[in-house]
Amino acid sequence: xxxxxxxxxSTAAQQAASRPPRIAVVHAAWHADIVGRARESxxxxxxxxxLPPGRVEEFEVPGAFEIPLHAxxxxxxxxxxxxxxxxxxxxxxxxxxxxxxxxxIDGLMRAQMDTGVPVLSAVLTPRDFHDHETHQRFFADHxxxxxxxxxxACLQTVQGLxxxxxx
Numbered sequence: 001x002x003x004x005x006x007x008x009x010s011t012a013a014q015q016a017a018s019r020p021p022r023i024a025v026v027h028a029a030w031h032a033d034i035v036g037r038a039r040e041s042x043x044x045x046x047x048x049x050x051l052p053p054g055r056v057e058e059f060e061v062p063g064a065f066e067i068p069l070h071a072x073x074x075x076x077x078x079x080x081x082x083x084x085x086x087x088x089x090x091x092x093x094x095x096x097x098x099x100x101x102x103x104x105i106d107g108l109m110r111a112q113m114d115t116g117v118p119v120l121s122a123v124l125t126p127r128d129f130h131d132h133e134t135h136q137r138f139f140a141d142h143x144x145x146x147x148x149x150x151x152x153a154c155l156q157t158v159q160g161l162x163x164x165x166x167x
Contacts, residue, residue: 020055021055021081021158022056022079026071026085028063028087030063031090033136040144041145042056042147043056067087067104068085075112075119078117080117081118084121084122085108086122088124089124105123118157118158
């Protein structure tokens with residue numbers, strides 16, 4: 001006998017809420033030494049918070065400007081419960097970094113709002129950065145904190161959205 005079991009919306013939401021979230025991290029290759037610190041601390045924080053291995057996928061793009069489109073495409077696949085962007089936008093002297101920073105942050109928000117998939121930012125946009133040891137160390141250390149914060153915010157956001165769906 002061929003039987004099918006219908007799943008009610010509340011049961012489907014409960015099943016989705018019980019599975020570990022799947023996260024995509026889009027990171028810029030530019031300033032990889034600094035941006036990499038956020039990724040490393042994010043991985044450690046996800047592990048500390050109990051996210052099983054293999055639930056986070058990383059995608060590298062050339063620079064921060066390329067992150068929003070990549071994040072939007074990943075969100076559109078519906079394979080991920082959230083996307084985290086990691087980058088470092090600095091004043092390179094060629095163009096105003098404020099324009100790039102604004103475009104990146106606005107693009108991330110638009111990707112989130114257009115798709116309904118949370119897109120979190122660990123993109124630092126300091127007004128002043130000079131390529132010397134003191135600033136490199138300061139911002140690398142700051143990225144560690146940002147990676148941890150992004151991991152926690154990501155899981156809390158996914159949990160909150162799942163609770164809304166289950167209600």
